[in-house]
Amino acid sequence: MTLREGSYNELFSSLNSSQMEALLAPIDSVLQVVAGPGTGKTKLITCRVAYMLLHHNIPPSRLIVTTFTKKAALEMKERLEELLSGFDVDLNQLNIGTFHSLCYRLLLFFGNKIGIQNRKIADDSDQNELLTSAIEDLEIPTPEGKTKATLKKRLKNYIARQKSTGYHPDDIRPDPENEIDQENYNVYVRYQSYLDKNNKLDFDDILVYTNKLLKKFPECVRFNQHVLIDEFQDTNAIQLDILYQLCEPCNDNVTVVGDADQSIYGFRNAEYTNFERMEKTFQERKRNILKIVLSQNYRSTAHILDVAECLMRHQSGRENKELKSKSSSTVPVMLTSFEENEDGSEAKNIADLVKQYTQNGLEGKKYVYSDFAVISRLTRHFRSIEMALLHAEIPYIIVKGTSFWEMKEIKMATTIFNCVLSRNDWMSYKYLLKDFVDGLGPKVLKSIEDIVFGKLETSKFVDVVSLLEDIVIGKLKVRAGKKGLENLKILIETIDSLRILLDDPLPDTDIDIYMEQKFNEIMNRMELVSQITKFKCKNSKKEPEEIEKSVLNNIDEYRIQFKSFNPTDNEILLKAQKELYGDSEYEMKNPEYFKDILSSFLDTVYLYESLQKNEEGDNTPRVTICTIHSSKGLEWPVVFVPHVLNGVLPCSFSADAKIAPEIYEKLRQDHDNEERRCFYVALTRAKDIVHISYTPMVTAWSSQTCSTFIKEIETKVFDSKPVSPTKGEIKYKKAMAQKAFKRNGTWSGFTTVSSMIKNEKSTFPRHNTSVSSYEKREKETTTGFLQNPIQKTTATSFESVKNLVAKTKSEESTYSTFKKRKTQSIRPFYPAQEQRTAVVKPYLKSAQGGDKNKNITDSIVAAMENDSFSDDSLDPENFFS
Known part of the structure; x- marks a missing residue:
């Protein structure tokens, strides 16, 4: 039609x-x-x-x-x-x-x-392994003041840069007088030769x-x-x-x-x-x-588009653009700054705002958790955001981490299939030997690899299975122990038994059921789930049952991907050729055997993107935490862009100090332009609301201050304040402090108040304002709602202080001693000097006579209720003056 x-x-x-x-x-x-x-x-x-x-x-x-x-x-x-x-x-x-x-x-x-036929794709781990081998074989030294990871990154970037412009080693003429250039080139040549020997292609x-x-x-x-x-x-x-x-x-x-x-x-x-x-x-x-x-x-409101365009007008060599919004919203883009080095405040404010919007909405709109995204430039900032949401009991999902196809169990399943399909795939057999065969150490594997590569010098392919069989019977000598050889023999026999399954013809009907049965049979014979669970238990603090459940879920997803694979995808181009030319060279053959479909699936498996799975296995609405790059093409009603600091967004620029000044300046400008585009992408993911925030981080070693990008848009954004404590939180803190005073006296009472107020990690739910609900939570929580690791550490600190007090007869000299020795005894527990002072002074004053507990509590709570609480008001000296 x-x-x-x-x-x-x-x-x-x-x-x-x-x-x-x-x-x-x-x-x-x-x-x-x-x-x-x-x-x-x-x-x-x-x-x-x-x-x-x-x-x-x-x-x-x-x-x-x-x-x-x-x-x-x-x-x-x-x-x-x-x-x-x-x-x-x-x-x-x-x-x-x-x-x-x-x-x-x-x-x-x-x-x-x-001359490129039947080549498999080398995944990321394969590429890293081959690159490491090339560096080690050529004995490339690590530059002074750098790490092996830095060297590897430089060489990897060099190879990717050459291939992105279409250059293989034969197309390059390195500068013989430039040591780094020659070094890069030599590694490229060796790396490419390893790919060729293993009959692999990398993505480039x-x-x-x-x-x-x-x-x-x-x-x-x-x-x-x-x-x-x-x-x-x-x-x-x-x-x-x-x-x-x-x-x-x-x-x-x-x-x-x-x-x-x-x-x-x-x-x-x-x-x-x-x-x-x-x-x-x-x-x-x-x-x-x-x-x-x-x-x-x-998608976005006029305010969001206005801020985004204002940002991009600072981009060099760009024509101005005017995007028109269909939204009538009047909500401005909001900017929130936090006190220098107040680590955790920014993340806590995000959690508070999420609670506020889900409870009250905005401009008549109601929001659920899946309407929110926290988009960060760097993954290292995920942790503080994750902890803030966790403490606020807000469900979330983190879009990051290992690709589904790089997970241990998925990589192993794919490797097993490759070994079953091919007797020549040394990289797959090597991966299997390393993780599935006990008793074969790195030196033995290197000896076997040397034999394989030696044979590849005179032959295009090597029958790896025959080579391993020769090692088992002693025809080829490697220094493997009895246990290693026995386990190697078992692996070879298992792979051979699985290979028989591949030659079964496909049935005329119920192919899906047949495919699933074959998949399960291979997985069961290799005991993959138990093997991977055992391996992961060695490197994890999680319970074995939890690990096994995760492995089973991932294997199940792998099965789904395999079942949903359409082998005809790879035939479309061929069909078009045949329809157009009738060329006998392009004859097609429908899959007749299980191995035909399995082979087609493995040919393309590493071209798939990362799969993001809901680990809980449900559809619970969740806040998304992701990087700017992983947010590309997505959208959310509410977006938070935190940590907008120089050194983060934009990221720090670095280049070889030996390059010409004009080239350096061009590279720096390109870097800044791309970082600005990153900020632009983050801002334009939002439909209704954008919150930008930053916390200056200044130490003796570094200084990260307000981003230059914020200065470019500051006239277009609304400068907002962090969400202040709710009445429910204040009442709860007051109730718990008074209860603690009655139960344990001065030390515990003041500890409760000061740690709750000062410690940003001591977060309380804000969705219920009644004191009784908080008390109920306290009873229901196993360790006590207030018993977090920070406070346990604080208790240890108090013991240190009391020990100092006991060592001297004079209370005044105790405080002097404390001031002299605070770096030795107290500093590991208290990041701020005000907190160290807060611990000692009230104890000393109480020791001199007079119970001041009630005054302390009332003063602190009153200050909070008046929204006038500050670092200075925390100092108990103010309460006794």
């Missing part, structure tokens, strides 16, 4: 005038769409694909659509299915995916043309080899009629070059959508200037560029 004349007005009626202009742009044109945050770019791309399929009758297999993430590709496909329901379009034939996944599909089918190789393939054999994509690129601002130099190769056979019919203001992947060598480079290249090809700007924002 095709699109009737004029009926697209009905199908695409929700598009605004700019979106409609982009939709109807000629398909034989070069189109650039500049789409700011919240302007509906995904909707536009989806509609443009649908328009090409229906109005221009382009078969889905003749379109290439690239997205930045697999999640974005799935979302776009779902939108297309909804939009095209009722039309006869097979979207399973659409070439849609990330740049890497589409390029890898091309290499799977046509890589033999350039996928792009480098695809570029070479398409330059030499452009007919591989001759089927293509139009290319659409999403998130174009995040492409690098080689991806731009691949774009040129993809659209050359279709007369440069291309649509790119993106926003240079949201380019934040410079550390991955992304080039926000690709818009300008593309324009220049196509002009040289005598093609006119059609440029359309989307300015109607459907």
